[in-house]
Amino acid sequence: MPKLVLIVDDSSSMRQMVSMTLKTAGFTVLEGSNGQEALNRLDGAPGGKVDLIITDLNMPIMDGLTFIKNARTRPSAKFTPILMLTTESSDQRKAEGKAVGATGWIVKPFQPDQLLRVIQKVLPA
Amino acid sequence: MNVDATMFQQAFFDEAVEVLDELESQLLHLEERKSDRDLLNTIFRCAHSIKGGSATFGLPRLANFTHGLETLLDQVRSGKVAVTGELCQVLFRSLDHMRLLLSEATGKTSNVPDAVELSERIDALGQTSGPDGGVPTSSDADETSVQSEQRYVLRFAPGRGVMRFGSDPCLLLDQLHDIATVLDCVRDTSDLPPLSDLDPEAAYVAWNVTLLTSETPDVILELFDFVADESELVLTPIEPVSTIEDDLVEADTAIVALQRPGDAPKKSESATLRVPAEKVDRLVNLVGELVITQSMLQEATQGIEVETHPRLFEAVAALERASRELQERIMGIRLVQLKQAFGRFPRLVRDLSASVGKKIDLIMIGEETELDKTLIEGLGDPLTHLVRNAIDHGLETPDVRRASGKPETGSIKIHARYEGGNVVVEVSDDGKGLDRARILAKARERGVCPADETPSDDVIDSFIFEPGFSTAAAVTDLSGRGVGMDIVRSTLQDMNGSISMKSTPGQGTTFRIRLPLTMAIMEGLSLRIGSEVYILPLTSIIESLRPLPEDLSLVAGQHEVVRVRDEVLKIVRLHEAFGADTAVTDPCRGLLVIVESEGQKVALLVDELITQNQAVIKSLEANYRKVTGLTGATILGDGTVALIIDVPGLIRGTYREPAAATRAA
Numbered sequence: 001m002p003k004l005v006l007i008v009d010d011s012s013s014m015r016q017m018v019s020m021t022l023k024t025a026g027f028t029v030l031e032g033s034n035g036q037e038a039l040n041r042l043d044g045a046p047g048g049k050v051d052l053i054i055t056d057l058n059m060p061i062m063d064g065l066t067f068i069k070n071a072r073t074r075p076s077a078k079f080t081p082i083l084m085l086t087t088e089s090s091d092q093r094k095a096e097g098k099a100v101g102a103t104g105w106i107v108k109p110f111q112p113d114q115l116l117r118v119i120q121k122v123l124p125a
Numbered sequence: 126m127n128v129d130a131t132m133f134q135q136a137f138f139d140e141a142v143e144v145l146d147e148l149e150s151q152l153l154h155l156e157e158r159k160s161d162r163d164l165l166n167t168i169f170r171c172a173h174s175i176k177g178g179s180a181t182f183g184l185p186r187l188a189n190f191t192h193g194l195e196t197l198l199d200q201v202r203s204g205k206v207a208v209t210g211e212l213c214q215v216l217f218r219s220l221d222h223m224r225l226l227l228s229e230a231t232g233k234t235s236n237v238p239d240a241v242e243l244s245e246r247i248d249a250l251g252q253t254s255g256p257d258g259g260v261p262t263s264s265d266a267d268e269t270s271v272q273s274e275q276r277y278v279l280r281f282a283p284g285r286g287v288m289r290f291g292s293d294p295c296l297l298l299d300q301l302h303d304i305a306t307v308l309d310c311v312r313d314t315s316d317l318p319p320l321s322d323l324d325p326e327a328a329y330v331a332w333n334v335t336l337l338t339s340e341t342p343d344v345i346l347e348l349f350d351f352v353a354d355e356s357e358l359v360l361t362p363i364e365p366v367s368t369i370e371d372d373l374v375e376a377d378t379a380i381v382a383l384q385r386p387g388d389a390p391k392k393s394e395s396a397t398l399r400v401p402a403e404k405v406d407r408l409v410n411l412v413g414e415l416v417i418t419q420s421m422l423q424e425a426t427q428g429i430e431v432e433t434h435p436r437l438f439e440a441v442a443a444l445e446r447a448s449r450e451l452q453e454r455i456m457g458i459r460l461v462q463l464k465q466a467f468g469r470f471p472r473l474v475r476d477l478s479a480s481v482g483k484k485i486d487l488i489m490i491g492e493e494t495e496l497d498k499t500l501i502e503g504l505g506d507p508l509t510h511l512v513r514n515a516i517d518h519g520l521e522t523p524d525v526r527r528a529s530g531k532p533e534t535g536s537i538k539i540h541a542r543y544e545g546g547n548v549v550v551e552v553s554d555d556g557k558g559l560d561r562a563r564i565l566a567k568a569r570e571r572g573v574c575p576a577d578e579t580p581s582d583d584v585i586d587s588f589i590f591e592p593g594f595s596t597a598a599a600v601t602d603l604s605g606r607g608v609g610m611d612i613v614r615s616t617l618q619d620m621n622g623s624i625s626m627k628s629t630p631g632q633g634t635t636f637r638i639r640l641p642l643t644m645a646i647m648e649g650l651s652l653r654i655g656s657e658v659y660i661l662p663l664t665s666i667i668e669s670l671r672p673l674p675e676d677l678s679l680v681a682g683q684h685e686v687v688r689v690r691d692e693v694l695k696i697v698r699l700h701e702a703f704g705a706d707t708a709v710t711d712p713c714r715g716l717l718v719i720v721e722s723e724g725q726k727v728a729l730l731v732d733e734l735i736t737q738n739q740a741v742i743k744s745l746e747a748n749y750r751k752v753t754g755l756t757g758a759t760i761l762g763d764g765t766v767a768l769i770i771d772v773p774g775l776i777r778g779t780y781r782e783p784a785a786a787t788r789a790a
Contacts, residue, residue, distance in 0.1 A: 011174050013137035021128040058170050081291035087177060103291035104351035109181035112128040124296055
C-alpha cells in the first residue's frame with residue numbers, strides 16, 4: 001500500500017511541486033490550502049489517518065501551528081509524523097512547533113531531493 | 126523522473142501574479158484600516174509567499190528584494206513599526222518593483238535596474254541594518270567532507286516523549302547506515318520499568334552505537350536533529366587501534382626503499398626472497414634462449430605430417446604453452462611498480478617550487494602500474510627532467526597566473542597507465558605552453574629549419590628534441606643547459622620507447638612517454654627484402670597493401686607517395702634504406718606496409734610478409750654497435766639472424782629530412 005501524505009500550503013505552486021515530488025517517489029497525496037481544509041481532508045481520509053503530514057505555517061483562515069495542535073487531538077493522528085515547512089530554523093520556531101506536537105521541520109527554500117531526505121527521517125522506506 | 130523545482134516556475138509565475146494583485150487590493154485599504162490585524166497579516170503573508178516561492182523556484186532577484194520587504198511587514202504586523210503615509214508609499218513602490226522583477230523573470234521585460242534607493246528606504250523604515258546576508262537559497266545540505274575514516278561511539282537515549290511527536294528512534298538509528306559503517310550496537314535497557322509501570326507511548330530504551338565513518342560529527346548529529354532537544358546525544362571519537370601498526374608498516378617500507386631502490390619488489394605479507402638482480406637477468410636470458418629453441422623446434426616440424434607423428438606435435442604444442450607461461454612469469458618477476466620512480470617527486474616539486482617562488486600542486490596517477498625493473502631505472506632521469514622543465518619553464522608565477530585568470534596554484538600531473546602493449550607516462554602542466562615563435566626562430570638560427578620554410582605546429586614542437594636546443598633565455602640552475610630534451614629522447618629510445626609532446630599556448634604542455642612492457646621480448650611480423658629477413662614490431666603495423674599504379678605519384682618532383690583511401694603517405698624504400706639487394710623495386714609488385722608511430726604514418730616497401738613471430742630481442746650495441754634504423758636483432762627458428770626495424774626512428778627521419786629518394790628509372 002503506498003503511503004498517504006497530506007500536504008498543506010496556501011501557495012499552489014508549492015503544493016504542485018511537493019505533490020509531484022511525492023508522487024514520483026511513490027506516495028499518494030492529499031492537499032489542503034489552509035489549516036481548516038487540511039483538517040477536513042484528514043478526517044475524510046480512510047480511517048481518518050494519513051501516514052505523514054507536511055504543512056506550511058503562514059496560511060489564511062487557520063495557520064500551521066493551530067492546524068498541528070488540532071490535528072494532534074485526533075486519536076488517529078496522535079503519532080503521525082508532522083513536518084513543518086519553515087523559513088527559519090530558529091530555536092524559538094522549533095520550540096513553538098514542538099509545543100503543539102510537530103515532529104520535525106524542513107527549511108524553505110528547499111529542493112525536491114532535500115524534501116525526500118528529510119521524509120526518510122520520519123517515515124520508514 | 127527527477128523532479129526539479131524549476132519545473133514549476135510557470136506555476137509560480139501564475140500564482141505570483143495573483144498574489145501581487147491581491148497585495149495591491151489589500152494595500153488600497155491599508156491607509157484607512159491601519160490597525161486591522163487581519164489585514165496586516167494578509168499583507169505580510171503575500172510578501173512571505175512571494176519571497177518563499179521566488180527563492181524555491183529560482184528567481185533570486187525577486188527573492189532578495191522581497192526579503193527586505195517581508196522583514197519590514199513582519200514588524201508592521203507585530204506593531205513594532207507604525208503605518209504611515211510614507212510606509213504606504215514605499216509599499217506601493219515595492220509592489221511595482223516586484224511586478225517589474227516578475228515580468229523580467231518571465232521574459233516580458235529586460236534589464237530591470239536594482240531599486241537601491243527603495244531598498245534602503247525599506248531597511249530604514251524597518252530599522253534593520255540591511256539584509257541579513259541575503260535570502261538563503263536552497264543549498265545542498267549534504268556536504269561530504271573529504272576526511273579519512275574515524276571511529277565514534279554514539280550514545281542515543283531518546284527523551285521519554287519522543288514518540289508522542291511522531292518520531293521513531295529506530296528509524297533515526299537506521300539513518301546511520303547511510304553515512305557510516307555500524308560496527309556494533311548495544312541496547313541499554315537499564316531505564317526500562319517493570320511491565321506494570323510501563324507507558325506504551327513512552328521511550329525507555331537507549332543505544333550505544335560504535336560506528337566508522339568519514340563524515341564529520343555535525344553530519345552525524347544532524348540525523349537526530351528533530352529529537353536532539355529532549356534526548357541524550359553524545360558522540361565520542363575513539364582512536365582506531367591500528368594507527369600504530371600502520372605507522373610501523375610505513376616506516377618499514379620507507380627504510381627498505383632507502384636501502385636498496387633497485388631490488389626485487391617487496392611484498393608486505395607472505396615470505397619474500399631477496400634475489401640479486403643479475404640472477405634474475407640471467408634467468409630472463411635463459412628463458413629467451415628457450416623461446417628461440419622452442420620456435421626452432423616448431424619450424425623443424427613444418428615439413429612433417431601431423432598424422433604420422435601425433436605425439437611429436439602434441440609435445441611441441443605443450444612445450445609452447447609451458448614456455449610461454451614460463452616466459453610471462455619470469456618477466457613478471459622483473460616487474461616493479463612505478464611508485465618507485467615516482468617517489469622522489471613530491472619532495473622535488475615542493476623544494477623546487479619554493480625556490481622559484483611558484484605555487485605548484487603535484488598529482489600522480491597510476492603509481493601501481495608495473496614496468497620492467499630496468500625500464501623504471503632508466504625512466505627516472507627523463508621524468509625528472511620533464512618535471513623540472515615544467516616547474517622552471519612551463520608554469521608561471523602566481524602573479525602572472527592570476528593576471529591571466531588562472532588559479533594561482535599551477536598543477537603538474539604525472540599519469541601512468543597501460544595502453545596496448547605499452548606503458549604510457551604523461552607529464553602535463555597547466556602552464557603557459559610552448560612559445561612556438563621563439564622555437565622556430567631558434568630552429569632557424571641553428572639551421573635545424575631552413576629559413577624559407579614554415580613547418581606545421583607539430584614539427585615546430587618536435588624541434589625541442591634537437592641536440593643543443595634550449596630556448597631558456599639564460600642558463601638557469603635547474604635546466605636549460607641545452608642538453609636536456611635530446612638526451613631525454615635518446616634515453617627513452619634506447620629503451621625501445623618514445624616521447625612526444627602536445628602544447629597549447631596559454632594552457633599547458635603534455636609530454637607523453639611510451640615504453641614497451643618489457644625490453645626483452647617483442648611480438649613482431651617478419652618480412653623479406655631480397656634474401657634478408659627483417660622484423661617489424663606488430664604494434665606499429667596498421668595494414669599492408671599492394672598499390673595500383675594510379676595510386677602512386679610524385680610530390681615536388683622527388684618524394685614518392687601513395688594514396689590510401691583518403692590519405693596520402695610517403696613511401697620509404699627499405700631496400701634502399703638498408704642497402705639490401707632485391708629484384709622487387711616496383712611497389713606494385715611488392716608490398717607496402719603502412720606503419721605508424723606517434724600519430725604519423727609511412728608506407729614501407731618490402732618484398733613480402735612472412736609470418737608473425739615472437740622475437741627475443743638481442744641488443745646490437747652489446748654485440749656490435751648502435752645502428753640507425755634498427756633497434757636490435759633476433760635469432761629466427763632456423764637459426765638465421767633477423768634485424769628489427771626502428772619504426773619511430775624511420776618515421777622521424779622521413780618527415781624531417783626531405784628524402785632525396787632518387788628513383789631508378
